[in-house]
Amino acid sequence: MSTISIAQFHKVFFEESLEGLDAMETALLALDEGGNAELVHSIFRAAHSIKGGAATFGFPEMAAFTHEAESLLDQVREGRRAVDKVIVELMLRTVDCLRGMFDRAQNGQPLADAQSEALKQELAAAAGHSAPAAASKAAAKSTASSGWVIQFRPHKSMLAGGNEPLRLLRELAALGQLNVEALYDRLPVWEALDPTECHLGWRIELTGSATREAIAGVFEWVEDECDLSVEPLATAAAAPVAEAVAAPAAANAPSGNARAAAASSNDAGSVRVAIDKIDGLIDLVGELVITQAMLDQFREEFDPSRLALLQQGLAQLARHTRSLQESVMGIRMLPIGSVFNRFPRLVRDLSQKLGKQVKLDLVGEHTELDKTVLEKIGDPLVHLVRNAIDHGLEIPEKRRAAGKGDVGTLRLEAFHRGGSIVVEIVDDGAGLNREAIIAKAVQKGLITNGDNITDEEVGELIFQPGFSTAAVTTDLSGRGVGMDVVRRNVVDLGGSVAIKSRPGAGTTFTITLPLTLAIIDGLTTSVGDECYIVPLVSIVESIQLPADAVRTVTGGGELFRFRGEYLPIIRLHEQFGCANARQKIEEGLVIVVESDGAQVGLFIDELVGQQQAVVKSLEANYRRVDGISGATILADGSVALITDVAGLIRMQSRRKAA
Amino acid sequence: MSDQTRGTGPQAQYLTVNLAHEEYGIDILSVREIRGWTPVTRIPQSPHYVLGVLNLRGAIVPVIDMRLRFGLAREEYDATTVTVIVTVAGRQFGVVVDAVSDVIDVASDAMRPVPDMGTTVDTEYLKGLTAVGERMVLLLDADKLLQPQDAQMLEAALAANDVKAVA
Numbered sequence: 001m002s003t004i005s006i007a008q009f010h011k012v013f014f015e016e017s018l019e020g021l022d023a024m025e026t027a028l029l030a031l032d033e034g035g036n037a038e039l040v041h042s043i044f045r046a047a048h049s050i051k052g053g054a055a056t057f058g059f060p061e062m063a064a065f066t067h068e069a070e071s072l073l074d075q076v077r078e079g080r081r082a083v084d085k086v087i088v089e090l091m092l093r094t095v096d097c098l099r100g101m102f103d104r105a106q107n108g109q110p111l112a113d114a115q116s117e118a119l120k121q122e123l124a125a126a127a128g129h130s131a132p133a134a135a136s137k138a139a140a141k142s143t144a145s146s147g148w149v150i151q152f153r154p155h156k157s158m159l160a161g162g163n164e165p166l167r168l169l170r171e172l173a174a175l176g177q178l179n180v181e182a183l184y185d186r187l188p189v190w191e192a193l194d195p196t197e198c199h200l201g202w203r204i205e206l207t208g209s210a211t212r213e214a215i216a217g218v219f220e221w222v223e224d225e226c227d228l229s230v231e232p233l234a235t236a237a238a239a240p241v242a243e244a245v246a247a248p249a250a251a252n253a254p255s256g257n258a259r260a261a262a263a264s265s266n267d268a269g270s271v272r273v274a275i276d277k278i279d280g281l282i283d284l285v286g287e288l289v290i291t292q293a294m295l296d297q298f299r300e301e302f303d304p305s306r307l308a309l310l311q312q313g314l315a316q317l318a319r320h321t322r323s324l325q326e327s328v329m330g331i332r333m334l335p336i337g338s339v340f341n342r343f344p345r346l347v348r349d350l351s352q353k354l355g356k357q358v359k360l361d362l363v364g365e366h367t368e369l370d371k372t373v374l375e376k377i378g379d380p381l382v383h384l385v386r387n388a389i390d391h392g393l394e395i396p397e398k399r400r401a402a403g404k405g406d407v408g409t410l411r412l413e414a415f416h417r418g419g420s421i422v423v424e425i426v427d428d429g430a431g432l433n434r435e436a437i438i439a440k441a442v443q444k445g446l447i448t449n450g451d452n453i454t455d456e457e458v459g460e461l462i463f464q465p466g467f468s469t470a471a472v473t474t475d476l477s478g479r480g481v482g483m484d485v486v487r488r489n490v491v492d493l494g495g496s497v498a499i500k501s502r503p504g505a506g507t508t509f510t511i512t513l514p515l516t517l518a519i520i521d522g523l524t525t526s527v528g529d530e531c532y533i534v535p536l537v538s539i540v541e542s543i544q545l546p547a548d549a550v551r552t553v554t555g556g557g558e559l560f561r562f563r564g565e566y567l568p569i570i571r572l573h574e575q576f577g578c579a580n581a582r583q584k585i586e587e588g589l590v591i592v593v594e595s596d597g598a599q600v601g602l603f604i605d606e607l608v609g610q611q612q613a614v615v616k617s618l619e620a621n622y623r624r625v626d627g628i629s630g631a632t633i634l635a636d637g638s639v640a641l642i643t644d645v646a647g648l649i650r651m652q653s654r655r656k657a658a
Numbered sequence: 659m660s661d662q663t664r665g666t667g668p669q670a671q672y673l674t675v676n677l678a679h680e681e682y683g684i685d686i687l688s689v690r691e692i693r694g695w696t697p698v699t700r701i702p703q704s705p706h707y708v709l710g711v712l713n714l715r716g717a718i719v720p721v722i723d724m725r726l727r728f729g730l731a732r733e734e735y736d737a738t739t740v741t742v743i744v745t746v747a748g749r750q751f752g753v754v755v756d757a758v759s760d761v762i763d764v765a766s767d768a769m770r771p772v773p774d775m776g777t778t779v780d781t782e783y784l785k786g787l788t789a790v791g792e793r794m795v796l797l798l799d800a801d802k803l804l805q806p807q808d809a810q811m812l813e814a815a816l817a818a819n820d821v822k823a824v825a
Binding site for chain 2: 637
């Protein structure tokens with residue numbers, strides 16, 4: 001069946017259309033803030049390709065629906081209708097509705113529902129009101145209100161009767177301005193196509209002063225060989241819908257299976273890769289093959305005199321392998337803009353609902369992130385943005401009282417820092433409500449009293465699971481709803497969340513994410529008989545401390561002075577229980593590491609070397625281990641564990657508190 | 659080299675391994691491979707019977723010492739010491755035993771319930787026992803070796819710790 005073969009393109013169609021919808025939404029929001037003609041064109045184009053695709057791939061309900069939106073957009077595009085809030089609102093709802101349709105299409109459910117039908121009527125009505133204006137352009141002003149929509153579906157046998165549809169269309173054209181759309185939803189598969197039969201239908205918009213009788217006259221000879229409906233233009237919009245829905249329901253019965261098939265293959269996911277990335281890969285593989293051939297020669301005729309060549313070949317191999325690895329990783333990298341794009345809409349809707357004025361700044365949309373990271377960072381970001389608007393930014397009156405402008409600013413910024421991607425969510429709202437948070441924490445038994453708590457620790461409190469209850473939302477004017485979930489999600493990605501807040505001046509959330517989950521640069525260290533890898537990104541400096549540089553504080557902690565600050569020392573051999581490790585500070589090394597803005601010194605025996613580590617999960621076959629983020633395989637085939645610096649720091653502070 | 663035990667029910671094959679002079683059977687369908695003992699990388703904060711992890715063709719696989727798991731004295735590893743890699747519920751792990759000995763066919767009706775005492779091993783890890791000639795073979799329930807409740811209990815304890823130790 002052709003429907004099966006078409007079904008394999010469904011996924012591409014869905015993906016493209018969803019991208020199109022995103023583009024439409026972005027353009028609509030820009031339009032809302034005063035846009036130009038180009039924006040309208042891009043919205044129109046997006047709607048048009050969705051309509052075309054929907055008709056081609058057997059989603060007539062979607063095509064009919066989009067058609068209404070397109071008609072309305074067409075009027076805007078041709079300047080017959082001004083862009084106003086009403087249209088933008090209507091189109092935004094259309095975008096949402098289409099998203100819903102795509103959802104249902106992917107799950108093989110019926111596309112149209114009450115909501116989409118209602119919205120379709122609304123769109124038709126909106127387009128219909130100005131339809132007269134459309135006519136006025138085409139024909140004389142006096143006849144502006146007249147026009148017809150003709151739905152013409154010849155029976156298969158019509159051609160055999162000697163009737164030529166083209167002739168009929170020409171005759172109609174004589175009656176006024178024609179806008180003809182072919183209906184090809186009844187086209188059979190190629191093998192089943194009988195060229196002597198007529199499979200096409202037409203939807204004709206006739207604007208002009210023609211009477212119903214005149215139109216009937218044109219179709220006089222084919223009346224009993226076709227399905228014909230003639231409706232006045234203004235009210236016609238709804239009419240083709242019913243037919244379009246009914247007709248394909250019969251014609252496209254098998255497409256249900258096809259949709260189910262498409263839905264089942266949805267999970268795999270796909271990445272669009274720029275062609276130059278692929279070309280780069282092919283080049284590299286070519287180089288690798290050449291190097292391999294070169295090395296192969298040595299196998300056949302080994303001669304010590306050519307050792308230099310062998311070394312050269314191996315160096316080349318190492319270089320190519322590394323570039324190949326980087327290129328392959330590059331394929332998974334996508335700009336964070338695809339996640340940022342959903343925020344203008346979210347911010348607009350939320351701020352309207354809450355009566356706040358919010359200006360959203362997006363910076364660094366082109367920063368690239370691993371696809372897996374990108375997919376999982378969306379929800380935490382939405383959560384943070386929602387919180388910032390809900391709890392952080394104030395209503396205009398309050399802002400004025402605080403001496404700030406009416407419009408609050410929310411900035412999302414992504415940038416590279418070292419080997420990580422940093423995403424900042426900055427608002428200029430009220431900041432954290434310190435007193436309320438402390439009160440809540442005391443009540444929850446998380447802390448005993450709030451006297452000696454620094455602002456940082458207050459920020460830390462809202463990440464506690466206890467703060468995610470509904471009661472907090474109402475008791476507390478600060479934020480903290482589900483922040484533990486946000487943190488957990490980010491930590492699962494190998495990242496970290498830090499919070500900075502100044503009362504009255506706003507709050508900054510800083511999310512640090514690894515560029516990729518698969519490979520890290522690490523420093524191999526030995527501790528006793530064992531070997532641990534410390535991620536290079538978290539290392540600030542390695543130093544050797546003299547014995548007298550370490551101060552012991554009451555309570556058991558060890559501190560040392562580093563760049564004017566006292567940092568705690570974590571003895572890795574104690575933390576991990578390693579045997580035969582060096583005990584004296586002056587005999588080993590201290591690596592200053594940083595995570596979440598906190599620094600500590602890791603006491604180890606020796607540095608062994610630097611290497612790239614392919615991160616393997618411990619959890620796949622075992623379970624999570626505190627202080628260990630994963631494992632990797634060393635050159636000799638043995639396993640080395642990778643330290644989780646953020647986790648170690650957390651363990652340290654936990655121990656300090658206990 | 660397989661010994662047939664008497665019985666008529668559906669057959670299952672077991673790999674038998676030696677452990678402290680007793681013979682244990684592991685369902686052969688869960689056995690991935692048998693390899694000589696190679697040193698493993700220790701994992702911090704693990705139960706004492708988890709020796710560490712090894713690299714099994716790129717996968718990180720935990721290895722447990724069956725003697726320690728069953729509360730027996732640890733033996734020096736020697737030439738016959740082997741690691742049996744088993745897959746249970748999609749997870750792979752290695753089990754260190756004194757030696758592998760045989761593959762036996764066990765008919766379902768030749769499997770006897772475990773009496774409550776008389777073995778060095780906690781009966782909870784056993785599915786049953788069977789006789790092969792004069793030998794008695796204890797059939798292991800591989801699912802329970804790397805016990806999920808161990809991990810769960812630990813995690814629960816840690817989580818509780820987390821909440822208490824704030825600030």
